[in-house]
Amino acid sequence: MSETVYVERVRDESPLLWPALFLFVVAAGFYCWYWQNHRPAYPAHTNEQVMPPPAAAPAAETPSKAPVVAALGEFYMLKLPDGTELNVPRLGIESKLVAFIEDASKPADKTTWFDFDRLLFDTGKATLQPASEEQLHNIAAILKAFPKVHARIGGYTDNTGDADANLKLSDDRAKNVMNELVALGVGAPRLDSKGYGSEHPVASNATEEGRAKNRRISLRVTEK
Numbered sequence: 001m002s003e004t005v006y007v008e009r010v011r012d013e014s015p016l017l018w019p020a021l022f023l024f025v026v027a028a029g030f031y032c033w034y035w036q037n038h039r040p041a042y043p044a045h046t047n048e049q050v051m052p053p054p055a056a057a058p059a060a061e062t063p064s065k066a067p068v069v070a071a072l073g074e075f076y077m078l079k080l081p082d083g084t085e086l087n088v089p090r091l092g093i094e095s096k097l098v099a100f101i102e103d104a105s106k107p108a109d110k111t112t113w114f115d116f117d118r119l120l121f122d123t124g125k126a127t128l129q130p131a132s133e134e135q136l137h138n139i140a141a142i143l144k145a146f147p148k149v150h151a152r153i154g155g156y157t158d159n160t161g162d163a164d165a166n167l168k169l170s171d172d173r174a175k176n177v178m179n180e181l182v183a184l185g186v187g188a189p190r191l192d193s194k195g196y197g198s199e200h201p202v203a204s205n206a207t208e209e210g211r212a213k214n215r216r217i218s219l220r221v222t223e224k
Helices: 002-038 093-102 130-145 163-183 208-214
Strands: 075-079 085-089 150-156 191-195 216-223
Touching (some): 075 093, 085 093, 093 130, 130 163, 163 191, 163 216
Parallel strands (some): 150 191
Antiparallel strands (some): 150 216
């Protein structure tokens, strides 16, 4: 009896199975078609896209770095008489100072000054920042390569604030630079320092740009 009932149930339910299978096949086909035609377009993973572009070859005169300040020009290797090579900008103080020392037609005088261009101090203080070390080492190397040269380090400020305080600050900064050069091996008798405060401006103090130019440390060759 139970077997007969089982057969009858299969016969009753089988007409619903085929339509369901048909709808499933149609739905699956539609899904595949939709995915193929509407999926996001991803770039092909070819070697040309994955490989990074080749690095540009460095210029012959910039062996280790790009210019720190564009106005100073590109870096190059400056060779000193003792064989020391310095990586310096073409328009920086190092290049100008060496050219002046080597030019026999230009004697030491009281008007030719060379401005340091990569010295940094704490604001309102005479403390040199670590970023100044490279240029201090360069100037020390130049003075050691030309042992007959004597120099003065001059300090200057803008005209803002108290004049006496500015004079002291300029003197302290010049003295600190001189002491750093002595610590790097330059003979102390070859150097002296002096602060000039806001005297001898090289630009107008009416603008921030001008005041920044007037806050400087300079070097003058006193004997060569």
